Amino acid sequence: MSYFEYIQPIRFEGADSQNELAFKHYDKDRIVLGKRMEDHLRFAACYWHNFVWTGLDPFGGATFERPWFQGGSPMELAKLKADAAFEFFSKLGIPYYCFHDRDVAPEGTTPRESQDNFKRIVDVLGEKQQATGLKLLWGTANLFSHRRFMSGAASNPDPEIFKMAALQVRDALDATLKLGGENYVLWGGREGYESLLNTRLGQELDQLGRFLTMVVDYKHKIGFQGAILIEPKPREPSKHQYDFDTATVYGFLKRYGLENEVKVNIEANHATLSGHSFEHEIATAGALGILGSLDMNRGDPQLGWDTDQFPNNVPETAIALYEVLKAGGLGSGGLNFDAKVRRQSIDAADLFHGHIGGMDVCAQALLVAEKMIVDGRLKQAQDARYAGWDTPAGQDILNGKRSLAELADEVLAKNVDIAPVSGRQEVLENLVNRFCA
C-alpha cells in the first residue's frame, strides 16, 4: 500500500472544474510567448518540506505521521521515503525535484558511513528518475542542521569543520552531476553570526570566498555544466547571514572575482525578510546579470520569520514573473516550491493541495505576464519616461563623454529650471490590474 494510494494523477481540467485535485490553470502544453507553459515555469517540488519536515516548530513537536518517519532502520526509511517522494512527484505531474544530501540519506556515525549512505541512495534516485522521467532541478548540501555546523560551515572558526563542509559539497556536486542536475545551490543558513563579539567578520567573508572559489574550481574540474547558485537570506537561523540579499551577494562575488561564475537563487520569502519585494530581487539580479533560479513561496507580511507558504496571490506573482520575462527568463533555472503545507495540514492530500494551488497561481500569473508583454503599454510608458536618455546627448552622458563641470556649465548657460512630469504610478497599477481581471 502506498502513502498516496487514493490520490489519482493530477490533470488539467480547466477553470470550471470543481475537482479539488485537478489543475484549473496549469496547462503544461499551452503555448505562452512561443514556448510551452511547462518550459517557462520548469516547476520543481522539494524533498525537505514534503518528506523530511515532521511539522515540528520551536514550540511543538511533530504533527505529521508519515510511514517513513519510524519503524525501520535509517536506510530502510530513506528508501521508503524515496518511494513516497517519487510517487508524489509523479502523481503531481511536476517535471523537477530538488534535495539536500541529508534529506535523502541519513547521516552516518562517521564521514565514510555518511558518504556511503548518500551514494547508495543517489543510485536509488537515479533509478527512480529513469523510471518516472523526473529530473533534478538542483542539488545541494545541508550544512546547517548538524550540531557540528552550529557556528557555520565554510565560515566556521574551526578549519576542520570547513573541511567537513568541503566533503559534503564535493559529494553533493558529484551526485548532482551524476543525476543530471541542472544547477547546484548553496544556502548558507549558518554562514553568518550570532554575535560580533565572538566573530572575525572579515576573515569569515574570506573563508566563504575561498570556499566558493574551490566549489567553482571543482565544478569545472568534473565538467559540471549547470549553474552554481547562492540563495540569499538576511537572517534566520543566524542573526546575520552573509548572503543577505542579491545586492550583497553581487558585491561578494565581485570581491572574490566570481561574478561570472555564480548566480542567485531568489526565494520570495527571503526577499521580503530582507526588506525587499520579490520583484525587486528579481529585477536587481537581472540588472546585475546574476539571475539564476527562483524559490517560489510567500511569507506573511505580519510575521518576522520564514513561513514558506505556497504562493497564492496572482497579481503579486504576475509582477514577479513579468520581471523574469523582462530579464530574459531563467535559463537553466526554474520555479522550485520551497514551500510547505501548514503544520495543521496533516493529511497526505494536503501536500497535493499546496502544490496544485501554487502551480495554478504561477500558471495564471504567467498568463497575466504574457498579456503585459503582448500589450506593450507598460514598456511604452517606460520608454516615454526615459526618452531623454535614449537620445545621443543622453547616451553621451551615460557613456562617459561628459564631465561634471561641462554639465554644470550647460545648466548655467541655459539658466532655466526643469519641470518634473507625473510618474503616473496609479495609471500603470490600474493597467496591471486590467491584465489580472
Add this chain to the structure above:
Amino acid sequence: MSYFEYIQPIRFEGADSQNELAFKHYDKDRIVLGKRMEDHLRFAACYWHNFVWTGLDPFGGATFERPWFQGGSPMELAKLKADAAFEFFSKLGIPYYCFHDRDVAPEGTTPRESQDNFKRIVDVLGEKQQATGLKLLWGTANLFSHRRFMSGAASNPDPEIFKMAALQVRDALDATLKLGGENYVLWGGREGYESLLNTRLGQELDQLGRFLTMVVDYKHKIGFQGAILIEPKPREPSKHQYDFDTATVYGFLKRYGLENEVKVNIEANHATLSGHSFEHEIATAGALGILGSLDMNRGDPQLGWDTDQFPNNVPETAIALYEVLKAGGLGSGGLNFDAKVRRQSIDAADLFHGHIGGMDVCAQALLVAEKMIVDGRLKQAQDARYAGWDTPAGQDILNGKRSLAELADEVLAKNVDIAPVSGRQEVLENLVNRFCA
C-alpha cells in the same frame, strides 16, 4: 540680542556636576589610547536639523519659532541663521559642523541665482570659520527636497535634471574645498524608486555609477584631498533607495570601479532601518576597507522610520566605537550628530541638551571601548576561537593552496567527526558589561 543669549559656553565639569548645561564626561583633552578625546571623536553638529527643520512632520506643521524662519528676505534670513548656527556651535564647543548647500542659502528663481546665493553665503561661512575656529567636517548638496528631484537626481528619468544635480554637486564640492572641508558626502534620498512599473532599474544604477565617477573625476581635477562618502539608507523617502546598506554600496562601487575612491558615511538609524545593527555596518565597512565617517544618532526599535534621535545608550554606543577602534579609526571622518531634538522640544536650550547628552554618551562609550582594548580579553577569546585558521595549515586553505577534493579526501582519510566548542557569547557579553559599569 542673540537667540542663545542666556546660554553660557558649555564646559566640562565632571561626573558630579549638577549643571544641566555642562559636560559630565566629554573632557576633550583627556588622553585615550594615546590621543586626545577630541581627536578620536571629531564631533560635528549639523545645520539641517538644528537650523532648518521647523518641527514639521507628515501630520503637523512647524513647532519651532526661530527668528531666522521669517521676517526678512531669504538672504537676510540666511545670514541670521548663520549667526545663530555659529553662535550655537561655538557655545557648544564642538569642533566641526556639516551642511547641505540649500541649508545655508536659499534656492533662487534660476540656477544662476541659486548659485550666487550659495556663493555669497559660503563666503559668510568662511569668515565665521575664521572667527570661531570651527571646521567643516563635510559638505553635501541637497538633491531631494526640491520638486524637480521628486523622481531622483542622478537617477532621474530626465537627463536635464541629472545636469541640474551636476551643477549643485560641482558647486558644493567647490565650496567644500574652499572651506577646508575634510570630506564630501552624497546621500541619495530620492535615488531609488516608488514603483518598478515606471522604473528602468538597471539604467538608473548606471546613471548613478556615471554620476559618481564624474564626481570623483572632478574631485581630483580640483585637488580636493578629502574623502568622497556615500551615506547608505534602505528606504525613506523612497520605497527603495539604491544605496541600501554598506554591503550594497560596496557592490555598487566594485561594479563601477570606484571601491578605492569612495567610502561610506554610516548612520546608526539608517543601519537599523536596513535590518542591521550599527556595529554590523561599521564592522562590514571596516572589513571591506570603506569605513569613512559616522552619523551618530539612534532610531526607535519599535518605529519603522528615521527618528534621528540623539544617541543615549552607553553600552550600545561603546560596542559601535569598539568596532571603529578595531577598524583603525575614521581617518578624515568624524562623528556627526545627524540627530534632532524632538518636535516638542521647542526651547533654544533644548538644542544644547540634545548635543550635550549625545557628546557625553559618546565620551563615556569611548572610555568603555578603551577598556575593552586595554583589557584584551575580548580579543584573546576571538584569537583562541579561530586559532586553527592561524596555523600554517589553516592559512594554506585561506590562501588558495588547497582544493575542495583534497580537503574532502582528508576528512575521509581521518574518518572522524569534529566536535563543536561553545561560542561563549554570554561570557563575552558579561565581560562587556564589566567595562560599562
Add this chain to the structure above:
Amino acid sequence: MSYFEYIQPIRFEGADSQNELAFKHYDKDRIVLGKRMEDHLRFAACYWHNFVWTGLDPFGGATFERPWFQGGSPMELAKLKADAAFEFFSKLGIPYYCFHDRDVAPEGTTPRESQDNFKRIVDVLGEKQQATGLKLLWGTANLFSHRRFMSGAASNPDPEIFKMAALQVRDALDATLKLGGENYVLWGGREGYESLLNTRLGQELDQLGRFLTMVVDYKHKIGFQGAILIEPKPREPSKHQYDFDTATVYGFLKRYGLENEVKVNIEANHATLSGHSFEHEIATAGALGILGSLDMNRGDPQLGWDTDQFPNNVPETAIALYEVLKAGGLGSGGLNFDAKVRRQSIDAADLFHGHIGGMDVCAQALLVAEKMIVDGRLKQAQDARYAGWDTPAGQDILNGKRSLAELADEVLAKNVDIAPVSGRQEVLENLVNRFCA
C-alpha cells in the same frame, strides 16, 4: 476655467473598455446579494489627501501645483478648494465625502475667527451638497496639525488645550449634524506619547475617556443620530498612540463604559502597521460588536510608515469585504478612500486614476466576496470543523454549565487521547482563488 475642465464624468464602461478614465467594474446599480453595489460600498473620497496635501514629505516640499494653494486670501482659497473638490467628487461619481474642520476652512488668529471661518465654509459645503447630491459620510476635527496640539489634544498635559480640542469637536459635531453627516470620527494622531519619561500614562487614558464621554453626551444632547467612531492606529506621528488597534480600543471603551456608544473606523494601512491583517481587524471588530466603517487604502509591506496608497489587490480586498459581509455589513459606515496619489503623480488626472482604480478593485472584490457567500463551501468547512461545539454538550461548556474539574475527570474516565484533524488551510486558500479567477 475649472481645474478638472478636461475630465469628463467617469462612467461604467465594462471590463473591455480601454478608456483609462472609466470604471471597468464599478457598476453602481448592479445587484449584489440583493442590494445595489453602491449601497454595499458607500464609497467616500476625502478632502485632505486630495485637496490639502501639497506633496510634501519629511524630506521634500510641495510637488502639487494646485490653483487653491496660493494667490488669494485664506478664505478665498478655501472656496476655490471647495469648488474643485465638489467638481472632482461629482465627476468621479462617488456618493460620499469626508473632511476635517481644518481641511475645509483656515485656522484663524483667534478661536472665534477659526470658528467663524469654519461656519462660513460649512454653509458653502451645504449648498454644494444640495447642488450635487453629494453626502457626508463623516466629519472630524483636526487635533494634530497645529503646534498647540504637539503634546496631544484630549491627552494634553495642559487642560487649557483639552478645552481648545473640546471647542473644535463641538463645532465639528454641530457641522456634521447640519450637513447630514452619517458618522463622526475621532483619530487621535497625537493622543499618545513620545517618551514615558514625561508622560502620566494612566492619567492621559483617563483624560481620553473623559473627553470621549463628553463627546457622546454632546451627541445625544444635539440629537446626532450617526455613529461615533474611533480610528485606531498604533503609532505615527506619535511613538505610541493610545488607540493602538481594535482590541485596544475595545478595552478602552469597556473601561469607560462606552462600548455600546462608540465603534471603530478601521484603516487598512493602520491595521498592517499594528501587526495585523486588515481582515483581522474587521473580524475582531465584528466579533466584539464595534465594527463601524472602513478607511480603504493599502500600505507597503516593506515600509514602516503609513503610505496610504489606493487598494489595488483584488484577492486581498475580497477577503476583507468577505469579513464585512459576514459581520453583517457596515450599517451607517462606508468605504472611505483614505488614500493619496503618490507624490510624483502631479497631474489633475492622477487624482481620478487613483480613485477609479480603487473603486474598481473594491467592486471586483465585492463580487468575489459575493461568490464566497453564495457558494457556501467556506462556511460549510468551518461548520464541519467546529461541529463539536454546536452539539448540546459543546454548548453546555460554552454556556458555563460545566466546571474545570468535571471536564478533567471526564477525560480521565475515558482515558484516551484525542487525535487532531487537518486544518485544510491550503484547500480553503485554493477555494478562495477559484472565486478570484
Add this chain to the structure above:
Amino acid sequence: MSYFEYIQPIRFEGADSQNELAFKHYDKDRIVLGKRMEDHLRFAACYWHNFVWTGLDPFGGATFERPWFQGGSPMELAKLKADAAFEFFSKLGIPYYCFHDRDVAPEGTTPRESQDNFKRIVDVLGEKQQATGLKLLWGTANLFSHRRFMSGAASNPDPEIFKMAALQVRDALDATLKLGGENYVLWGGREGYESLLNTRLGQELDQLGRFLTMVVDYKHKIGFQGAILIEPKPREPSKHQYDFDTATVYGFLKRYGLENEVKVNIEANHATLSGHSFEHEIATAGALGILGSLDMNRGDPQLGWDTDQFPNNVPETAIALYEVLKAGGLGSGGLNFDAKVRRQSIDAADLFHGHIGGMDVCAQALLVAEKMIVDGRLKQAQDARYAGWDTPAGQDILNGKRSLAELADEVLAKNVDIAPVSGRQEVLENLVNRFCA
C-alpha cells in the same frame, strides 16, 4: 558525578571581582528603598530553557548534550533532570523557579499515565524544595507542544481537546498549590489562528473566556491564594495570538468580567514583538491595575522572532524597573528569566554565565531605579508638566463635572490661543543617564 560538579556556589564578590562565576552587583541582602534586594527582585530560573530545550531550532537539531536527554526510561531521565535542575538553582543562589507540567514529567500514553507521571515528579519536586529552600514562583501547563493542541487548547475547534486542556490545567493548579507556588501562569501559544478562513474568531474568544472563568472558579474552590496570570504575546508560533499584548488582555478580561481576578505576566521579548517597549507594557499594566509578574529577557531589535536572550542592557532594564517601582512593585510576582543561552553555548557553565549576567544587570538596574526615585527630579518634572490637571478646575474636568459645550464656550469667551511648552525629553533622557553612570 553531578553535571555541575566543577561549579562552586555563586557568591557576591563585588564590582572588582575578576571571577566570571561570581555576582558583581547582585548583593541580595543590600537594602534598596527599605527592602532587601532579593525581596525586590524575586528572581526565578526556568525549567524549560535550561533543562528541556536541546538547542534545536527550525533549521537544526540538538546541540546540547545533557545526561538527562537520553540513556534511561522517561521517568528515570525526569528524575535525573530534577537532580540537575535543583543543583543548578541552588548553586546559582536563585530563590525561585518556574515550570510547565511537561517540562518536569513525561507525557504518558494515556491521560492517566501522564497524570500519574506528573504527580510522582511533583512529589520529587516537593522534596527538593524542602531540601534546598527553593520556592516556586509559578507553575503552568504546556498546552502547545503536543500535536493534539496544534489548533489550540481552550480555543480548539474540538471541545474534546478543550477538555484535555482542562485536565492539564486542573492538575497543574493542584500541583502549584501543593508546592506552595505563588502564582499560576497561562501562556496561550496556540490560542490564536493561522488563517481566518478556517477560524470562528468570535467563538474562539468565547471559548477562551469560558476556560479562564473555569480556571478562576477552580482556583477559588481549592483555595489557591496566588495570582492567575496571562502572558501576552502577539504571535509565534501562531500567526495571531489572542493575548496580543497587555491592552488586548485587559479588554478580554473586561469582556468576560475577569479584570479583578487575572493579571498579566509581561515578557520583555513579547512586548517588543508586539510593537511596544517593555516599559510601555509595564506602565500600561500598572495603569490598568493588572501588573502581575515579569519574564525577564531581551529580543534582538533586528529579528522578528522570540530570541529569549538574557537581559544585558542596564539603562534599558533600569527604565523597566523604574516603571515597576512606580506601579507599586509586583506583589506576589517576580522576575523570571524566560531566557536561554545561545544554541552555541553548549557548556554546562554557560547556563551559569547567562543567569549571572542577567541577575547582575537587574541588580544594577534596580540601583539605578532607586536613584531615580530618591532623586525625585523625574517626578517633579512630570508634576510640573501636568500641574493644570492637579488644580480644582482640572480635577473638575476629569471628574465629569464639565460638559463639552461648557469647555468650548469657555474657550470662545477667553478667545485666546494657548501656547505649548517644551516637552524637555532630552533633558529627562540626560538625567536618566546621570543615574546610570
